[in-house]
Amino acid sequence: MEYTNKNFPALKNDRLLKAACGKEVDKVxxxxxxxxxxxxxxFQAVRAQHDFFTVCRTPELACEVTLQPLRRYEHLDASIxxxxxxxIPxxxxxxxxxxxxxGPVFPEPLKDVSEIDNLKEEGAVSRLTYVGDAITLTRHKIEGKVPLIGFTGAPFTLMGYMIEGGGSKTMSKTKEWLEKYPKDVHRLLGLLTRVIIDYLVMQVESGAQLLQVFESSADHLTREQFIEFSVPYLKDIRSGVKTKLQEKQLDQVPMTIFAKGGGHSLDVQAEMGYETIGLDWTVDPVEARKIVGNNITLQGNLDPQDLYKTPEEIKKLTIEMTQKFGKQRYIANLGHGITPQTPLESMTVFTESVHEAV
Ligand code: CP3
Known part of the structure; x- marks a missing residue:
């Protein structure tokens, strides 16, 4: 059988998509x-054989590591x-x-605003077709067990890496750009936004069933800066994807915004058009629900560090969290990525406890 984007196996577990769209679910x-x-x-065994970006660029390898957690943890309701x-950079x-x-290193980060002109916007998405190929292959190999999530970094987060040249505790260079060169910063954010929209549409065309936008560096921004340098672009991404999917006569997919540290702006985030808002662990589920209202799904938000506690404690915390969020319009997750030393059993306890909770 040929693996095309037309003949995918039927989806057997649609809890995630139902929750994202506000439909009733049997379990969280x-x-x-x-x-x-x-x-x-x-995963480490694959990495011992292949460089990180080789795994990303080789559909068979990207597919294999995408499926690994599903083989181990039967309670997972989604793959990413x-x-x-x-x-994208x-x-x-x-x-x-x-x-x-x-972590990631850019040997030649953006040092001056004039270097924005060197970025090759034209054809950028055509250089990312390997991601689409990995998505299409994975949709087949997953055999409809759970939906497949596509994702992107948000413009501000990507710009930060491009300027800092890697992860940064302070993001001081990026903040200097925000102060000194707001016009150029907006030009760069606009460029990234256009590429991101086409990239996400390509992912849906390839088989992605939900899209998550990671604004992982929002924790460096004040509410005012978030409103100026992140929100307009996140809104454009949401509406741009919708319009382009319509134009291409592709089915719409729900979208999630995860702005780490964005707890100060949940009211603003609720107006951006996303079906789901991801929360980090600093946000109280009950407070978040009060702010965003009942027409948005919430995702999160156990502290990844809690997975170092005993199974009994993890179970207790997970059940408490799930009950606070409630069964409907909720997707359980951590408040940020799982960390490398996490005991394998903790994931079993976490995912199992969510399904037991309500
Ligand atoms: O969630 C998944 O399982 C899908 C894969 C995924 C990776 N990166 C694989 C990865 C996803 C969704 C990402 C997103 C990503 N990448 C973000 C946003 C999410 C977040 O954590 O805030 C960011 C900021 C990056 C950039 C990045 N990639 C950093 C800062 C690092 C180094 C830190 C670290 O955790 O090592 C990476 C590396 C990376 N991306 C690894 C993986 C599995 C580990 C690298 C390795 O295998 O050597």
């Missing part, structure tokens, strides 16, 4: 950010395609390397 759906990753020995947010012509123990 659960998945975990970074569920494919270094805490899994089978294995890739990275930094494939690569497609724009920047070099990004993954250094073990360090």
């Amino acid at each position: 759906p659960v998945w975990v950010m970074r569920q494919a990753g270094r805490y899994l020995p089978e 395609i294995f890739s990275d947010i930094l494939v 690569q497609a724009l012509g920047m070099t990004v390397e993954m250094h073990p123990g360090v």
Whole structure:
């Protein structure tokens, strides 16, 4: 059989999609950010053989590591395609390397606003077709067990990596740009937004059934900065994807915004058109629900660090969290990505406890 984007196996577990669209569910759906990753020995075995971005660029390998957590954890209600947010800067012509123990490194970050003109917007998405190919292959290999999530980094988060040249505790260079060169910053954010919209539409065309936008560096922004440098672009991404899917006569998919540290702006986030808002662990579920109202799904938000506690404690915390959020319009997850040293059993306890909770 040929693996095309036309003949996918039927979906057997649609809890995640139902919850995202506000339909009633039998159990709370659960998945975990970074569920494919270094805490899994089978992932480390693949990484021992292949460079990080080689895994991203090879559909068979990306598919294999996407499926790994599903084989181990029967309670997972979703998969997320294995890739990275930094494939976009690569497609724009920047070099990004993954250094073990360090994280992503840009040998030549953006040093001056004039360098924005060197970015290769034209054809950027055509340099990311390997992500689409990985999505299509995975949709077949997953055999309809659970839906497949596609994702992207949000413009501000991507810009931050492009300027800092990697992860940064302070993001001081990026903040200097926000102060000194707001016009150029908006030009760069606009460029990233256009590429992201086409990239997400390509992912849906390839088989992604829900899309998550990671604004992981929002924790560096004040509410005012978030409203100026993030919100307009997140809104454009949501409406742009909707319009382009319509134009291409593709089915609409629900979208999730996860702005880490965005707890100060949930009221604003609720107006951006996303079906689901992801919360980090600093946000109280009951308070969040009061702010966003009843027409939005919430996702989150156990502290990843809680997975280092005893199984009994994890179970208790997970059940408490799930009950606070309630059964409807809720997707259980951690408040950020699972960390590398997490005991394997903790994931079993976490995912099982969600299904038992309400
Ligand atoms: O969730 C999944 O299972 C899908 C895969 C996924 C990865 N990165 C794989 C990965 C996803 C959704 C991402 C998104 C991503 N990448 C984000 C947003 C989410 C977040 O955590 O805030 C960010 C900021 C990045 C950039 C990035 N990639 C960083 C900062 C790092 C280093 C930190 C770390 O955890 O190592 C990466 C590397 C990375 N991306 C790894 C994985 C499995 C580990 C690298 C390795 O295998 O050597």
